[in-house]
Amino acid sequence: MSKRDQEITRREFLKLSSCSLALLPVALIATDRSVAQTKAKKEAVQYQDTPKNGQKCVDCVLFEPPEGCKVVEGKISPEGWCSLFAPKPS
Ligand code: SF4
Numbered sequence: 001m002s003k004r005d006q007e008i009t010r011r012e013f014l015k016l017s018s019c020s021l022a023l024l025p026v027a028l029i030a031t032d033r034s035v036a037q038t039k040a041k042k043e044a045v046q047y048q049d050t051p052k053n054g055q056k057c058v059d060c061v062l063f064e065p066p067e068g069c070k071v072v073e074g075k076i077s078p079e080g081w082c083s084l085f086a087p088k089p090s
Contacts, residue, residue, distance in 0.1 A: 039073035045082040047072060052081040061086045 057063045058078035062070045069076040071084055 039069070039071055040084070042072060042074060042082070045072055045084050047076075047080060047082040049077045049080050051079055052085075055081050055085050055087070057081065057085075059088055060084075061088050 056078065057069065057076055057080045058065075060069075062072075062084065063076065063078070064070055065078070067075045067077065069082075072082055
């Protein structure tokens with residue numbers, strides 16, 4: 001492997017490493033249900049009890065009525081929001 005190839009590989013690795021660690025619980029849940037499942041802490045995903053820019057939990061595919069979320073721990077308000085918001089298809 002040439003030095004240039006090694007540089008590209010290193011760059012790609014750093015790019016992948018910069019992905020949000022907040023998404024790790026999502027990846028674990030999505031890929032292997034036998035792995036101990038951990039939900040993200042509210043603080044880690046900037047959860048708030050109010051909508052943001054019109055986005056709210058009740059419109060997110062990860063929301064679990066009446067007050068839960070597949071990937072964020074604790075009681076979740078239908079009117080809340082976090083950085084993992086994923087809109088339901090319209
Ligand atoms: S916006 Fe965040 S907290 Fe709300 S349902 Fe979606 S992933 Fe869960």
